[in-house]
Amino acid sequence: MRPPTNHRRPSSHGVTRALAGDQRPGEDHQFQTISILRPRRPGARKALKLVPPETPHHRERIGDPALARALERRVEGDVRFDSHARAIYATDASIYEVEPIGVVLPRTSDDVSATLELARSEGIPVLPRGGGTSQCGQAIGHAIVIDTSRYLNRVLAVDPAARTATAEPGVVLDHLNDLLSPAGLMFPVDVAT
Structure with a gap:
């Protein structure tokens, strides 16, 4: 009509x-x-x-050693701005390839906060990433990638009576479901896309 x-x-x-x-x-x-x-x-x-998804300013910061040093001073986790790490994180399960500015593998939630604070002060986008299973390119971009799958991957609590689980953002779905299974529960979402 x-x-x-x-x-x-x-x-x-x-x-x-x-x-x-x-x-x-x-x-x-x-x-x-x-x-x-x-x-x-x-x-x-x-x-x-x-907000425009990228500007030339963001691409100029790819692999920026000063930004990497600033992050290394603020976080306990790993900071990877080398070309090899950027190449690995330039892809996900999609057909796309976009080189990130750099990668942070936080060990704590304070590392995530520190990364977000620095990125905000520098005007740089951030991209949270778990397993990189996106089939539509959501896990890649000209940004600081925050990969939670290395260290922030635990199930912290399961309460079968309340039918709840508390987990860190990098938890593997199968691991969560293995812990829920004895209580007859599961998290049924397919997080591939």
């Missing part, structure tokens, strides 16, 4: 320009605001803010 002729849709041209990193002279926007086309209900968000 076509909208009435007096109904005008907001142009998406500005969004396309923002995502492409294109700006008109005099424009200084870090995000482009677009209207939501659905009728508004009380309390609903009025606009969606989009």
